[in-house]
Amino acid sequence: MLNWLRLGIAEPTRIIDISRLDGLDQIEALAGGGLKIGALTHLNDVAQHALVMRDYPVLSQAILNAASPQLRNLATIGGNLLQKTRCAYFRAEEELPCNKREPGSGCSALHGINDNHAIFGWTEDCVATQPSDPAVALAALDAVIVTAHSSGGRRIPAAEFHLLPDTRPEAHNVLQHGELVTAIELPAPAPRSAYLKVRERESYEYAIVAAAAVLEMNGRTIRRAGLALGSVALRPWRLIAAEEQLAGADIGDRDALSAAIEQSFVEARPLSQNAYKIELAKNAALRAIEKAARMPS
Amino acid sequence: MNFHDRHLLRLRVNGEDHSLSDLDPRVTLLDLLRERLQLTGTKKGCNFGECGACTVHLDGQRVNACMILAVSAEGREVTTIEGLANGNALHPVQQAFIDHDGFQCGFCTPGQVMSAAALIEEGHTSSDAEIREWMSGNLCRCSAYPQIVEAVRAAAGRASQ
């Protein structure tokens, strides 16, 4: 948020410090399975919580792959979901043509440098991606974002929290004015889950592509799969078609897994410089599935 | 909060209570330390949370001081590099950085040392790989990275793996 001020991305007249609101930084088990994570829980505390590590390794791994240890001590899980794109044009220290910064000013990346931009769900208005690591894990987990508002709160599926640019390219997420994220609810434990992040340097860097896989297994057979990709679209990208075809597949049958993943890439569309991300994303999805399968159940 | 309001801020820095009046709400904890309290050991390398040179401890946890508005540190306890040693006796991490040549130009060093001291408290020292990962929030362009890992390992009291 401070960086938005510095860059002129946000010019608020008031800032409200919500960090001391009571009761929003707790992690508690939900009756009937599942976990409720207060929105103000710091990232490191979520990732290193015993229940998160045991039951939701995909989330723990995603968080520990995000930012740096210092930043994870400051950042909250709720705040992380609200982060804006890392598109270099959007983040520039001077305002450049960008529909997210100034609606109607155009998208510099569309015909500019877009080697790390979207391969799914982009429009000519915006080809950026959502950079959050935890969001990808939450989408794969079918988590729910719980919000509060003076007119009542909402429960938003994590995979639908962020907005694609097809309606209002300047918006990042579905939150309304005055709406506050209060908690994230995770469904039943997903011990066979894993996160994979691809980046040129080993740490403290945003993903080129990330993949979250959540598996339910029956021996070597996949019973159900949740798959989401990060840094490929303006929202964590669920691979629904792949998930459907994965049900019943043998985890050792790489060809079958790849064929399933392929189903979700029919809708992939490269930009001028990022066709490589399509292959990379397919491979990352496959690796994430295999990594998840190796997790102890 | 209006940007032209002025705030009163109380916080504890290196064991000393400070009460600052007339504080511009835009002042970051980093600039407060450097410009108001003359604690210039904490460095400004990027001012965007991208380098770790400004790492301090806030209520015992390592954080980037450039990413915190000073007013939000009301009532908190801050430890900077100037407050890490016990009088003349260096903190074990400081001594280890000297012993293992864990720096060159020294500009990122206060942040590295503060990060390392916290890392050891956090217990992220089970392997060199873990140290490397948990020290990756502090860039060092002289690239003293291997020596930093040696220093952290030594300060944590571990033998070489």
Add this chain to the structure above:
Amino acid sequence: MMISQPVSRTDGRVKVTGCARYAADYSAADLLHAVLVTATIPVGRVTSIAVDDALAEKGVVRVLTHEDMPKFGRFTSPRPGADTEAPEGPPVAQSFMPMQGDEIRHEGQPVAIVLGGTLEAAEAGAHRVRLHYERGDAELPVAADWTAIDKAAVEPKESGFLFVEPTFSKGEIDDGLANAAATVEAVYLQPSRHHNAMEPSATLAEWNDSELTLHDATKHVYGVRQVLAARMNIPVEKVRVISRHTGGGFGGKGWIWPHQVLAAAAARITGRPVRLALSRANAYSCLGYQPRMAQKIVLAADRSGKLTAMQQDVVNLTTVTDDFVEFATEASKGLYATPAMRLRQRVERAHVAMPTPMRAPVEGPGTWALESAMDELAHRLVIDPLDLRLVSHADTDPATGRPWSSKKLREAYEEGARLFGWRERPREPQRDGDWLIGYGMATCSMGCFRNPTPAAEVRLHRDGTVLVRTGTQDIGTGTLTIFPQIAADVLGLPMEKVELEMGDTQLPEAGPTYGSSSTKGVGAAVLAAAEDARSQLARLANLLPYKVEMQDGHIRRKGVAGGQTIADVMHHTDVGEVIGSGSFDPAQHGKGLAMRTFGAIFMEVGVDPGLGLLRLRRAVGSYSAGRIINPRTARSQMTGGIIWGWGMAAMEQSKHEPMLGRFLSKNLSGVAIPVNADIPGDIIIHFVDEVDEHASPIGGKGIGELGATGVAAAVANAVFDATGKRIRELPITPEKLL
């Protein structure tokens, strides 16, 4: 004996406690904070600068534009016989001074300065300055491929940055090509890259009547003084520059940039001290960078691998004002015995910010291309890459035929290969899970830059303490420790008796801290000054200066036990201190000899072809660089150099935005540099036992940049070994490895 001992850094305590002060750590009463407003277009004119909103911001004191600025003076070299009409060159970083008119020549160029009583006010004010432009026709960098670059390339014109003839040839290139059993012809590309020192440059300027004092982040206090005096039209004696510690140089703080001048001008105009700490974004357009380069190389060799011809055509990006030439061909001139060479340097001019040297200049880019091509040639001839290099080992300087001052490259190869296990490496494809393992090597080399004529003073006090004074700078290379070591060694005193004062124009002039030149140059001056002090003490003790030695606080005739204490000698002669002075004149050393440092880098990398990942697994650097004064600091410096090279190979690039004429990202999250997790602990540094007394009386000849050479090629060669993919464009990022 202190020389060659792994002495712990004398600056350890101040640096781990936060007490070491860098330029931006200084303050002054009544300080004004300066924030730059910079151009957002690459070429044109500023037609108006609306400052009212900025001035309305509480705490903003003044907004300066070109209309407020004095006419800055021209810099001419103070060296005797210097051509006063010649184009400006170092220590000036660029001849174009912004804010002398409405002209814009590159994006990011300063066009206004907002001054505030607080940093917050100045920053808010800077956001509110509105610029209006008349855009010019921008010449922007062409696409990064040889055809486009070759077409855009021109011969460099006369420039202050054209240090060597842009072309060189020897022998009959056509014969060499005709006689070859194998040839390699390839183009190697590298992007623009920034220094990204952790300390963004900063200057605190303060006037006292007509005298100017600067606290500056610089590698050359005397250079700052000369340029500031020229620009401000005042005598050099009126300028004092202080730089106790500089937070990383790597080239970006070597020459003097406009911001230092602008800070001084702002302070003079307002009559208040001004601190201008550049933002990280400013650092991308105001401090230079290593420019984008393309190199076309042709190597030809006979069946045994002996080179028969070498052809190289280099093009680097530069500004429309100064032709900065990145002399990659210098590496080719000095590395291998070749009967025929044809080398050419050209430039591609564009409306971009000014490039500047960056660790390692010249041979850094040069070895990337040449050492990649050598590997390609080795594979074509089915010769081990190390053997290919041995076959064409240059026993004398290939370009001039001169003998070397010293060269132990064969030993460096051999000892490095042994430490790495190069000869025993597996030749079949290696796998470790998803990782393909590869091995690569390259030759390292740097020219032996010797700066004339650094001076130092060594004051020996009656109580046996010593003060070394020299106007050089600390950038972390170890000189704060090495110079006291040298003095302690000569004067037979323990380290703790020696103090060192550096980084101030009130100290003897000692030149810049770049070009790997400090130890051999300033170190030699300290050596001479310490010897002078010892000689003076000898005379006081009625001993023949050249027959004395000093040990444990005593001076005595060599080989004779006992002797007199320093205190006694001075007491009896009623002398409080002796002041030795010394300097190093490179013209007096190594006449007629060719000088270079050498080495070999061996690397093991892992490539995950499914995810396009490249990771470093281990490395051995083995060097022939003369005497190593402090093996401890030297090891750190070489390790840092290898990691620097790893960054160049694996991730670093500052992309030129093709439409906007700016660097795409001007921040450390948009531009990757290595982090701790990228670097394995298994990096071995080895120095061949060597003393080169021709290069410098100290016996050393410079290491700061040597470690960064060869690395990018060794990595690409290892990637080829792992994957069979020859990558000729840096950095080696995932899209190239999939």
